[in-house]
Amino acid sequence: MNDLRADCSRCFALCCVVPAFGRSVDFAIDKPARTPCPNLREDFRCGIHTRLRDSGFTGCTVYDCFGAGQQVAQVTFGGTSWRDDPASARAMFDVFPVMRRLHELLWYLTEALELAPARELHPAVRELRAEVEALTRGTPDELLRLDVDPHWSRMNDLLLRASELTRGRGRNRRGADLIGKDLRGAKMRASTLRGAYLIGARLVDADLRLVDFIGADLRGADLSGADLTGAFFLTQAQLDAAKGDERTKLPRSVARPAHWVRRQA
Incomplete structure (x- = not known):
């Protein structure tokens, strides 16, 4: 599942910009959506990465994009950052949460294929995974028009059955x-x-x-x-x-x- 793990070196710090967060036990400050965190450096690295927890940013340490960040940065937008091309920023920020949902789908579907007791479901799981993988390669416009909910519903039905087969009673x-x-x-x-x-x-x-x-x-x-x-x-x-x-x-x-x-x- 390497492609479904975050690789921050290939992303443009989308998780440090797109989400909003409020001052709480998880975040030391308020940050509006689509606004770079004040700890974000020009090279897209976090200035307090090694001391996030001690600095009151525990929420950052438990966030996972399932590899959506590098997919959006390197594939959907061809390696050009929102800083280098400000005109692309709005579309990139809109696409990121859509891609994250797709990658989370892929993560669960990939894990379902590791459940040997649910092998009878594996063909259907592989079929859905292939469909979702194809969607992740879409253009920004295609991704923004996408309704992910039906794919989640299909996945949920498969995962429920896989769980029952794996857990027994x-x-x-x-x-x-x-x-x-x-x-x-x-x-x-x-x-x-x-x-x-x-x-x-x-x-x-x-x-x-x-x-x-x-x-x-x-x-x-x-x-x-x-x-x-x-x-x-x-x-x-x-x-x-x-x-x-x-x-x-x-x-x-x-x-x-x-x-x-x-x-x-």
């Missing part, structure tokens, strides 16, 4: 409100936590194997020592928003966040 906790819950050592193997609210939940040493995490809110959730082996539809951004340690067992699709602190002996 696991418990359904879809959309559950588990904010701040003490779930230490909980046996949640093969559950669905689609869209569940796990903000600040204590999942220390929990059994989260084969769990469907699509859309779950893991901000501040403590996954120290938890076993997420085989968990699926878990994005890097979700994991980056959580806490954990060196004992946390992770699926192959994500990397251990650099900010996770090693447990003290």
Whole structure:
């Protein structure tokens, strides 16, 4: 999934310009949409990248464009930046969120192809993925006219079936409100936590194997020592928003966040 991972060196800092954010625990300042962050340098690099968390910009560290930034910059607009061609800025900023949705679609579809128990769905998944990949190569005008919702609906149907085939008879906790819950050592193997609210939940040493995490809110959730082996539809951004340690067992699709602190002996 390398093409679906952000490569900031090939982007024009679109995530630092297009979204708006307000002063909060995630952002130290207010920033209007389509306005460059004051920390953005002329070379499209962040001036405080190595100390974002300490500077009050945790929200930046958990954002993931799924590779949409470099696709828009290098393919859709041919490598010409919005600074070099100000006339293209409006279209580029409009296209970016559309491309991000398409790339997120591709990320989930690609992960679905890794679920062996759902192999009967793989032909349909490949067909939809090929269609979406073709859409990402469209012109700016074509992308701006695109209605992504029907493709999301088709994907959602496929992912629901893939989840059921993979989890078997696991418990359904879809959309559950588990904010701040003490779930230490909980046996949640093969559950669905689609869209569940796990903000600040204590999942220390929990059994989260084969769990469907699509859309779950893991901000501040403590996954120290938890076993997420085989968990699926878990994005890097979700994991980056959580806490954990060196004992946390992770699926192959994500990397251990650099900010996770090693447990003290």
